Amino acid sequence: MTKLFALCRLLAMSLLLQSAAHAAAPFARSSAPGFYRFMLGGYEITALNDGTLELPVDQFLTNTTPQKVDDVLAEDYLQSPLETSYNAFLINTGAKLILIDTGAGNIFGPRLGRLAANMKASGYAPSQVDEIYITHMHADHIGGLTTDGDMRFSNAIVRVNRGELDYWLSEANMAKAPEGNRGDQKGSYRRAMTIMEPYIRAGRVRPFDGNQELSPGIHAYQSAGHTPGHVGYMIESQGSRLMVVGDIVHVAAIQFEDPTVTVSFDSNSPLAEQERIKEFTRIAKDKILFAAAHVPFPGLGHLQTDKDGFRWIPLNYSAGK
Numbered sequence: 452m453t454k455l456f457a458l459c460r461l462l463a464m465s466l467l468l469q470s471a472a473h474a475a476a477p478f479a480r481s482s483a484p485g486f487y488r489f490m491l492g493g494y495e496i497t498a499l500n501d502g503t504l505e506l507p508v509d510q511f512l513t514n515t516t517p518q519k520v521d522d523v524l525a526e527d528y529l530q531s532p533l534e535t536s537y538n539a540f541l542i543n544t545g546a547k548l549i550l551i552d553t554g555a556g557n558i559f560g561p562r563l564g565r566l567a568a569n570m571k572a573s574g575y576a577p578s579q580v581d582e583i584y585i586t587h588m589h590a591d592h593i594g595g596l597t598t599d600g601d602m603r604f605s606n607a608i609v610r611v612n613r614g615e616l617d618y619w620l621s622e623a624n625m626a627k628a629p630e631g632n633r634g635d636q637k638g639s640y641r642r643a644m645t646i647m648e649p650y651i652r653a654g655r656v657r658p659f660d661g662n663q664e665l666s667p668g669i670h671a672y673q674s675a676g677h678t679p680g681h682v683g684y685m686i687e688s689q690g691s692r693l694m695v696v697g698d699i700v701h702v703a704a705i706q707f708e709d710p711t712v713t714v715s716f717d718s719n720s721p722l723a724e725q726e727r728i729k730e731f732t733r734i735a736k737d738k739i740l741f742a743a744a745h746v747p748f749p750g751l752g753h754l755q756t757d758k759d760g761f762r763w764i765p766l767n768y769s770a771g772k
């Protein structure tokens with residue numbers, strides 16, 4: 452009996468020791484590699500995450516009040532500063548590899564700039580990218596083009612709206628702008644010039660005008676407001692459509708429900724508001740799949756009209772095929 456008791460004690464102690472050892476494992480902290488893949492007709496789409504940043508959204512949303520923003524966030528179990536996704540989208544047409552936006556590179560610190568690593572984890576190398584389509588020239592969308600002044604995408608042509616390119620490369624616009632790094636401030640021009648320079652020097656920037664097809668099934672659509680030459684890209688294959696909207700929405704929890712809410716770093720907030728409502732309405736009516744840079748990763752879903760605003764329906768999860 453005593454022997455049995457001793458044996459039980461020994462067993463209990465070893466179990467305790469085991470569980471203590473498990474509890475001592477360090478927190479892993481990071482999530483899975485930031486890519487999400489699905490087929491759109493005959494095209495393969497990979498959403499790539501560049502990382503996240505905590506943004507003081509109650510401070511930069513305009514046409515509302517900080518209190519209102521905090522209240523709506525709280526309804527969704529969120530708060531400001533809000534951890535915000537930075538997404539880009541890679542399209543393999545079968546003939547070409549096209550990247551829409553590039554993330555921030557090393558401009559905003561180590562929480563961003565993960566796009567290239569996530570692209571590699573997803574099975575593609577930056578050197579395989581044939582073309583890069585830019586939605587607009589804010590640093591969190593073009594910063595990933597270069598690393599330490601060198602072209603990160605050594606074989607790619609960069610396509611950008613001519614009006615957008617001219618606006619941000621204009622020394623005269625920069626001279627007029629106030630100091631700072633947000634929106635239409637001097638730092639945004641300076642960054643855009645520095646980032647684009649190696650591609651311009653190598654003859655790899657090909658501007659385009661207006662709404663047009665850049666590649667079979669991929670059209671650029673102008674949606675000026677957030678920046679003067681802001682564009683979205685409609686991707687269509689075998690009757691399926693995906694609209695990569697760029698920055699017509701920054702805070703999903705606020706601006707779907709109330710698309711009249713704007714951001715302080717819009718170039719032209721009333722125009723940005725108008726474009727947001729127009730695009731949301733069209734995308735909801737035509738049941739087009741929606742992809743956005745700052746909607747929680749992978750930033751993909753559908754919109755439905757709802758009361759005075761819109762309801763966001765995230766894409767159903769797929770493990771891929």
Ligand SMILES: [Zn+2]
Binds near residue numbers: 745
């Ligand atoms: Zn952005």
